[in-house]
Amino acid sequence: MGTVAVQGLCKSFGKVQALDGVTLDVPDGAFFVVLGPSGAGKTTTLRAIAGLDKLDSGSVHLDGKDATGDAPAARDLAMVFQNYALYPRHTVFENIASPLRARRCSSREIAAAVERMSRLLHIERLLQRRPAQLSGGEMQRVALARALVRSPRAFLMDEPLTNLDLKLRVEMRTELTRIHRSLGATFVYVTNDQVEALSMADQVAVLREGKVQQVGTPTEVYERPANRWVAGFVGSPPISLLACRAEGDRLVGAAGWTLPRPRWATAQDGRALLLGLRAEDLSVEQRGDASLAGELYGLEPLGDRTVVDVRVGTEILKVKARPTVVGTPGERLRVTVDLDRAHLFDADTGLSLSGAGR
Amino acid sequence: MAVSVDKAVAAGPARDRPPRVRRRGGRGRGRSLLEVVLLTVLAVVMLFPVLWMIETSIKENRDVYAIPAEFIGFTVTLDHFKDVFVAGDGGRSALSVAFLNSVVVAGVSTVLATVLGVPAAWAYSRFTLRAKKDQLFFILSTRFMPPVVVVVPIFLMYRQVGLIDTKLGLILIYAAFNVPFTIWMMKGFVDEVPAEYEDAAMLDGYTRLQAFWKFTLPLLVPGIAATAVFALIFSWNEFVFAIFLTSSDSVRTAPPAIAGLIGGTTVDWGLVAAASVVFALPVLVFAYLVRRHLVAGVTLGAVRR
Numbered sequence: 001m002g003t004v005a006v007q008g009l010c011k012s013f014g015k016v017q018a019l020d021g022v023t024l025d026v027p028d029g030a031f032f033v034v035l036g037p038s039g040a041g042k043t044t045t046l047r048a049i050a051g052l053d054k055l056d057s058g059s060v061h062l063d064g065k066d067a068t069g070d071a072p073a074a075r076d077l078a079m080v081f082q083n084y085a086l087y088p089r090h091t092v093f094e095n096i097a098s099p100l101r102a103r104r105c106s107s108r109e110i111a112a113a114v115e116r117m118s119r120l121l122h123i124e125r126l127l128q129r130r131p132a133q134l135s136g137g138e139m140q141r142v143a144l145a146r147a148l149v150r151s152p153r154a155f156l157m158d159e160p161l162t163n164l165d166l167k168l169r170v171e172m173r174t175e176l177t178r179i180h181r182s183l184g185a186t187f188v189y190v191t192n193d194q195v196e197a198l199s200m201a202d203q204v205a206v207l208r209e210g211k212v213q214q215v216g217t218p219t220e221v222y223e224r225p226a227n228r229w230v231a232g233f234v235g236s237p238p239i240s241l242l243a244c245r246a247e248g249d250r251l252v253g254a255a256g257w258t259l260p261r262p263r264w265a266t267a268q269d270g271r272a273l274l275l276g277l278r279a280e281d282l283s284v285e286q287r288g289d290a291s292l293a294g295e296l297y298g299l300e301p302l303g304d305r306t307v308v309d310v311r312v313g314t315e316i317l318k319v320k321a322r323p324t325v326v327g328t329p330g331e332r333l334r335v336t337v338d339l340d341r342a343h344l345f346d347a348d349t350g351l352s353l354s355g356a357g358r
Numbered sequence: 359m360a361v362s363v364d365k366a367v368a369a370g371p372a373r374d375r376p377p378r379v380r381r382r383g384g385r386g387r388g389r390s391l392l393e394v395v396l397l398t399v400l401a402v403v404m405l406f407p408v409l410w411m412i413e414t415s416i417k418e419n420r421d422v423y424a425i426p427a428e429f430i431g432f433t434v435t436l437d438h439f440k441d442v443f444v445a446g447d448g449g450r451s452a453l454s455v456a457f458l459n460s461v462v463v464a465g466v467s468t469v470l471a472t473v474l475g476v477p478a479a480w481a482y483s484r485f486t487l488r489a490k491k492d493q494l495f496f497i498l499s500t501r502f503m504p505p506v507v508v509v510v511p512i513f514l515m516y517r518q519v520g521l522i523d524t525k526l527g528l529i530l531i532y533a534a535f536n537v538p539f540t541i542w543m544m545k546g547f548v549d550e551v552p553a554e555y556e557d558a559a560m561l562d563g564y565t566r567l568q569a570f571w572k573f574t575l576p577l578l579v580p581g582i583a584a585t586a587v588f589a590l591i592f593s594w595n596e597f598v599f600a601i602f603l604t605s606s607d608s609v610r611t612a613p614p615a616i617a618g619l620i621g622g623t624t625v626d627w628g629l630v631a632a633a634s635v636v637f638a639l640p641v642l643v644f645a646y647l648v649r650r651h652l653v654a655g656v657t658l659g660a661v662r663r
Binding site for chain 2: 098
């Protein structure tokens with residue numbers, strides 16, 4: 001068992017409200033990712049679960065039992081810190097052994113467990129070194145080993161891959177997913193990298209300014225963002241948002257364009273809206289009726305694809321295109337829109353209007 | 359062609375170099391000459407009394423009063439050092455008792471200040487406390503005035519509670535002066551140690567105090583050493599409270615005891631000098647042992663905030 005449930009977490013540091021009623025429900029065995037930009041309250045949430053910070057209000061339940069006031073040691077959790085927090089005076093062996101020493105395991109058990117972990121994470125050769133003699137990737141593995149060496153209720157990970165270079169990060173992503181699957185344990189994983197979130201998570205909670213914006217599977221968060229802000233944060237290149245309003249059977253853009261109104265768009269006429277269009281739902285090739293006129297603003301070749309920036313009125317649309325696409329800035333072109341996959345948001349509240357009708 | 363071009367290019371800087379080096383060297387020599395002169399003057403001024411003290415301590419009494427004074431070529435004797443420790447009748451001298459008292463008072467008060475101050479510094483560094491800055495300012499404010507200002511009130515209070523002329527009284531007052539200093543200096547050191555080590559240790563299963571004891575404290579040892587030496591030097595050298603609050607030979611510490619040697623009809627300057635040498639040695643040895651930490655303590659621990 002390893003469920004983690006937090007209810008109405010509030011925490012402020014001086015005048016800054018870091019957490020404002022955060023409620024999350026992490027099921028047993030889930031790879032649960034808390035995603036958000038820096039300053040969203042992700043780390044504070046994790047520290048609240050771990051019991052490292054005192055809360056202003058709210059509760060933490062572990063395996064269904066109230067653990068709000070419990071000391072960190074009593075919560076039976078393991079954590080990987082963003083800067084790893086390896087004990088500088090201890091060898092790698094002693095770092096990994098630390099959770100077992102705290103629990104007074106016999107030295108034979110400890111030696112066996114550390115050996116098993118070092119094999120799993122390929123750090124056998126490093127056991128007698130000290131943290132200062134390790135590279136970033138090695139430190140990360142040792143920190144991971146220290147967390148994994150026992151079987152706690154849940155693993156808490158605070159941006160463990162942020163300090164690694166890109167290649168290593170991709171490698172460790174796969175490794176972590178593999179470890180999660182083989183252990184079947186609960187992971188609560190904090191990151192500001194939406195690629196990490198989408199690729200590793202069973203469930204994603206998107207956090208912003210101390211409030212949960214949306215909880216769902218990666219697909220849900222990507223395909224049905226709850227508000228314009230989630231839509232803008234998840235996905236790369238970011239979603240393009242165009243100001244418009246509904247008029248009868250048409251959507252009329254602030255820049256003067258018109259598109260047929262999608263059947264699912266139930267917004268009342270005249271209301272200020274934002275039309276959200278993802279790069280892959282747009283095309284510079286002629287493929288359908290719905291299209292927008294614009295001019296080429298720039299090209300971003302990314303190897304496997306090219307992102308075409310198209311200016312429509314004063315707004316920029318990001319359009320995914322074949323890597324072979326060519327064009328000169330200023331050139332007039334039409335962008336085909338897949339309206340069935342478009343999103344509509346209320347411009348005032350930012351909330352999605354496309355959820356129910358689809 | 360290519361060779362000559364290379365030569366021409368190489369020759370340019372080469373021609374330039376000698377005068378530039380000379381200019382630079384000349385300026386450097388000028389500055390260092392000034393430095394050497396100033397440092398020599400300073401060294402003479404600072405070291406002459408020390409040298410004089412050491413010389414006097416190993417001169418025979420008639421050489422001490424010789425006019426003109428003998429810098430070299432006097433008879434060397436260690437009798438004064440013997441007199442520091444051994445009384446005329448062969449028993450322990452009053453000075454040696456005073457030195458022992460100094461060791462006890464300075465040592466215990468330093469240990470007390472460290473034991474109280476280090477955990478306090480840790481708490482001030484790690485926890486959010488109500489009016490933390492005001493508390494820290496209040497603690498520091500006890501060091502704003504010269505200690506002599508409170509001698510009379512302390513004397514009256516000590517008389518009430520019977521701490522006059524006791525080693526415990528001196529230990530307590532020295533610890534009271536050293537605790538604020540320890541807290542402030544140690545807080546700088548604790549701030550330098552990331553709190554994450556303790557967080558990690560608590561998640562490993564240790565209590566907060568175990569986390570501090572096992573993981574943070576070892577990293578603070580250099581800072582503690584530097585802080586303790588400063589506290590030790592303060593307690594060791596302290597004169598005002600010692601002379602006001604103690605009177606009997608069995609309690610008195612070395613500074614008032616040495617001062618007490620002067621003022622009779624005849625002054626045994628050799629004994630005064632020998633006692634002073636013995637008194638200065640421990641501080642020098644300690645300062646030397648922790649010299650690197652002292653610098654770290656001065657620049658890092660105390661300066662921050």
